[in-house]
Amino acid sequence: MSRTHAPLALLVALTLALTGCGGVGKGLGKAGPSPAPTAAFASEEQALAAAVAVYARSTEIGDDIARAGGIHAERLEEVATGEFLEVSVEGFNTYPERGVHQLGFSTFRDPTLQQYGPGPEAAVTIYVCDDVSQVDVVDATGQSVVKPDRPDTYYFVVVFDLDRDGSLKISSRQRWDDRTC
Numbered sequence: 001m002s003r004t005h006a007p008l009a010l011l012v013a014l015t016l017a018l019t020g021c022g023g024v025g026k027g028l029g030k031a032g033p034s035p036a037p038t039a040a041f042a043s044e045e046q047a048l049a050a051a052v053a054v055y056a057r058s059t060e061i062g063d064d065i066a067r068a069g070g071i072h073a074e075r076l077e078e079v080a081t082g083e084f085l086e087v088s089v090e091g092f093n094t095y096p097e098r099g100v101h102q103l104g105f106s107t108f109r110d111p112t113l114q115q116y117g118p119g120p121e122a123a124v125t126i127y128v129c130d131d132v133s134q135v136d137v138v139d140a141t142g143q144s145v146v147k148p149d150r151p152d153t154y155y156f157v158v159v160f161d162l163d164r165d166g167s168l169k170i171s172s173r174q175r176w177d178d179r180t181c
Contacts, residue, residue, distance in 0.1 A: 040116075040118060040119055040123055040162055040166070041116055041123075041124070044113050044116065047113060047116035047123075047124045048111065048112075048113040048116075048124075048126065050124065050160075050168050051111070051113075051124045051126050051158070051160050051168060052111045052126070054079050054160060054167075054168045054169065054170065055108065055111065055126070055128060055158060055170070056108075057078065057079050058076070058079040058080060058170055059106055059107070059108060059130075061075050061076055061078065061079060062076070062088075062092075062106070063102065063105050063106055063135075065092050066092065066095065066101065066102035066137070067101060067102045067103070068101065069095050069096055069099075069100065069101040070092040070093055070094065070095025070096050070100075070101075071095075071096070073088070073089040073091075073092035073093055074089060076088050076089060076092075079169055079170055080169055080170045080171075081161055081163065081169040081170070081171050082161070082171050083171075084170055084171050084172055084173060085169075098139070098145075099139050099140040100137050100138065100139050100140075100145055101137070101138065102135060102136070102137050103135070103136045103137070103138060104134040104135045104136055105134055105135065106130060106131065106132045106134070106135050107130075107131045107134070108128050108129060108130045108131060109128075109129050109131065109181075110127075110128065110129050110181065111126050111127070111128045112126060112127045112128070113125075113126055114126055114127055114157065119161060119162035120161055120162040120163075121161050121162075121171070122159050122160075122161065122171075123160055123161055123162040123168060124159075124160040124168060125157065125158070125159050125160070126157075126158050126160075127155060127156070127157055127158075127176060128155070128156050128158055129153055129154070129155055129156075129181035130153065130154050130156055131152060131153050131181075132150075132152060132153075132154075133152035133153070151180045152180070153180045153181045154175060154180065154181070155175065155176035155177055155179060155180075155181055156173050156174065156175060156176055157172075157173075157174050157176045158170060158172070158173045159171050159172035159173075
């Protein structure tokens with residue numbers, strides 16, 4: 001994802017309109033063959049559970065930052081890494097200068113394991129549906145800055161790297177396709 005589009009994608013995803021829904025049952029396709037267990041994860045279930053826990057925490061932190069008007073965006077370091085972290089923080093850092101903040105909370109659903117491996121890069125990849133139907137972003141006057149035709153849900157492919165301490169961190173999050181979920 002380009003540096004110019006990533007902040008917008010994160011802002012849209014975490015604060016403006018990205019809500020989780022969808023799933024493999026809706027024609028998302030199948031993941032490839034199951035990889036052999038790795039030292040990091042003994043099973044697909046363990047890899048998916050770890051990724052979902054990190055994604056849930058990132059959604060919570062992102063909502064908190066956006067609801068506070070972009071303050072303390074560096075808190076994302078707990079769950080994100082690399083360029084994804086950099087552009088996410090940059091995106092949230094525009095909130096104060098724009099005078100905007102988030103109302104409501106984003107959610108996600110139907111996380112599906114795409115693949116997992118030994119890491120440290122791309123240790124786990126999942127598909128997820130983000131749902132921002134309960135999210136609005138408003139300016140200082142309380143006026144919504146969200147486009148009226150914004151979809152409430154988006155599919156994403158989320159990649160997690162293994163950090164030095166063995167924890168997962170989001171290294172990439174990109175729109176999977178244009179369908180809503």
